[in-house]
Amino acid sequence: MRRFVIAATALAAIGLTGCDKQEAVAVGQPVAQGAHATAQIRTPDGADVGRATATEVAGGLRLTLEVHDLTPGTHGAHVHTVGRCDAPDFASAGGHWNPAGTKHGSMNPQGPHEGDLPNLIVGTGGRGTIGILLPGATMAGLLDTDGSAIVVHAKPDDLMTDPSGNSGARIACGVFTAG
Template sequence: MRIAASLLVASTLAIAACADNEPVANDVNLTMNDTALSDTNLVGNDAAPLAPAANFVGGDGAALGSVTVEDSAGGVVLRLAGSGMPAGTHGLHIHMVGKCEGPKFESAGAHWNPDNKQHGLENPEGPHRGDLPNATVGADGSLTESLTIAGVSLAELRDSDGSALVVHAQPDDNMTDPSGNSGDRIACAVIAPAG
């Protein structure tokens, strides 16, 4: 009888201990979740605004990687992570419209050029605000670039019709208007309108 009573008391104490700990465990989980939500909100409110990641597509619709776009003190930062692209040097431009309809991506419109300048980073009459340095795709088809478009805000790129980041087949000569002889558009990523 004493053994049974001892077991009953021990079981009751164990259950009570578990019951006492259960709210603590839930409180810890709530605290962790609240902290995670707070951190997420802080990143969204205190850090530079970040556009949703955009996916590069080829003319046939194949996925070719992604680009993230965010505001910084110096302008808009683009981080490209591509794969399956032709090796070599390629022109890279922001185009006026956030549409990437293959196979030629003409839906993206012309280079983003709100100041009506000539094309080319080396053109004395330029450049377009959408003119970017050439990008290099490795022998394995990978494209890893991080660059800043100085004096530009994310809000400008995410206007009512958005914009598009386009990779061209050839290098940009940084001089010839309107597109630097950079050839066909081979990959495109939509920078979606805000909202």
Template sequence: MKRKSFLAAATALAGAALLHGCATPSDAPASAIALPLVGTSGQSIGTVRMWETPGAVSFRVEADGLTVGRKGLHVHAVGRCDPPGFTTAGSHWNPASRKHGLSNPAGPHAGDLPNVPVAANGSLRETVVLSGASLAQLRDTDGSAIVIHAGEDDNVTDPSGNSGDRIACAVLSPAA
């Protein structure tokens, strides 16, 4: 009898912990740098939080008003996000001059990130990790930008994975 009560209590506690984890608005640490995310009309559509861990930079992307589906996400080489096309962000961050795509044998670009899902209500809440990067590299003299594309990245096709237009952008400013 005591064993059943213990198992039931442990299961309930684990379930509560899991629900609490899902309800957390952001898994970014308090020290994360918050960056405004803008859409093609220059309007604020969310926030990107970034923070460094050993050998990587993590990004927590929170956005609303997007079309449903998987979206390509990349770090671009220049810290400029001029709407509507965000072409001022330049090409993908690629200091090693590799080919595009996480599945490309000649790749990936250093700024290639996994696709992110946009829910049926148009919201995006996802954390991605850029391995092999540091904040100092991303916040060099001209900064960099994180860009959401209109479609899913095929993770192979050079130079952009056929991920479509740039629909949202956040500037990773140079370090002060």
């Protein structure tokens, strides 16, 4: 009988440990009635070339960027600190969203910025998609008093060089709005 009690206690402890691991896996899972924000992405001449969506999830924000009718190739993409996209160069969007004051790039030991995204690969048909979890990001931070924007750049991001990964000119931009 004593062996049974010891075995049952051990199994219960293992079961409880398993519950803790399930909570860790929940990061990135949808949040009931989580907030959403969207951005219509446009070129300097106003052509619609895509959409970005930010959704509140457990532990951060899930960001999806979908583009069409862009030049094929690899493009840097980032969330920027100001919710403005004034043509022709979208400089009004400010720098990268970086509330922690880190360096640029996922390959930078002192990075990345909150708004650093993987490179956007646009195929020969002009379409590309990124889907990423931004751990620790909040909708309140994304939609703060001056808002934020998503910017697509002309060249690939080297994922390391501060402040913008040598990703070149800003070729498309969209302002996030609550939705």
